[in-house]
Amino acid sequence: MIRTIDLLDDHPFLDGLPRPWLERLSYQARPGVRHPGQRIFQQGRAADRFWLLRSGEVTLDFQVPGRGDIAIETITAGSVLGWSWLFAPYRWEFGAVAVARTLTIEFDAAGTRRLIAEDDALGRELTTRFMRVMVDRLHAARTRLIELYQPAPSSAGEVTGG
Numbered sequence: 618m619i620r621t622i623d624l625l626d627d628h629p630f631l632d633g634l635p636r637p638w639l640e641r642l643s644y645q646a647r648p649g650v651r652h653p654g655q656r657i658f659q660q661g662r663a664a665d666r667f668w669l670l671r672s673g674e675v676t677l678d679f680q681v682p683g684r685g686d687i688a689i690e691t692i693t694a695g696s697v698l699g700w701s702w703l704f705a706p707y708r709w710e711f712g713a714v715a716v717a718r719t720l721t722i723e724f725d726a727a728g729t730r731r732l733i734a735e736d737d738a739l740g741r742e743l744t745t746r747f748m749r750v751m752v753d754r755l756h757a758a759r760t761r762l763i764e765l766y767q768p769a770p771s772s773a774g775e776v777t778g779g
Contacts, residue, residue: 621646624722628669629695630746638739645728651675651715657698660686660712665726667699673719678712679758686712687765690757700747700754702726711754 622643625631631639649668651657658664660680672694678686689711692698698721701709707726733740 619648621648621722624648624671625669628671628722630669630697634742638736638742641732641736641739642724642729645725645732646722649721649723651719651721653715653717655715657713657715658709660709662709664699664701664707664709667697667702667724667726667729668721669724670694670696670698671720671722673721674716675713675719676716677754677757678714679762680712681762681765684765687761689761690754691716697747697750700751703730703744703747711758 620643622639625639625643625646626636631642634642651673657668657675660678670692674691674693675698676688677690677692678688681687698713699709701707701711703726729743733743
């Protein structure tokens with residue numbers, strides 16, 4: 618049987634973390650599975666956990682008034698899912714839906730926040746890693762929204778106005 622700490626040790630997001638940190642994190646984690654079409658979390662709802670993806674695919678979406686949920690990015694194995702749990706008011710900034718059967722490592726947010734508060738070095742390291750994820754996700758969201766709302770280029774030779 619594979620232990621949770623071994624799953625953590627193999628995940629790229631946690632690469633290079635000292636074994637004692639992984640051991641403490643393992644007490645906040647458990648293996649999980651999400652099935653195609655299953656909503657993992659909804660934008661605006663309470664963010665009480667996060668996941669490391671071991672396999673599969675998850676699409677992140679964003680609610681756009683009048684347009685519904687717009688897919689902004691698909692994340693795959695080796696990625697982390699969820700960062701809103703780290704910052705008050707602990708509400709999801711995006712939504713997420715499993716596209717394929719997805720194996721995860723699910724973490725309890727409150728327990729992980731306690732670990733971060735108790736150990737400044739661990740807290741700095743995890744916060745830095747999650748900040749990189751946030752920047753990437755916000756960039757992807759901005760890019761996707763620009764694509765959606767950018768006017769289509771006019772055809773060559775088309776006469777306009779007059």
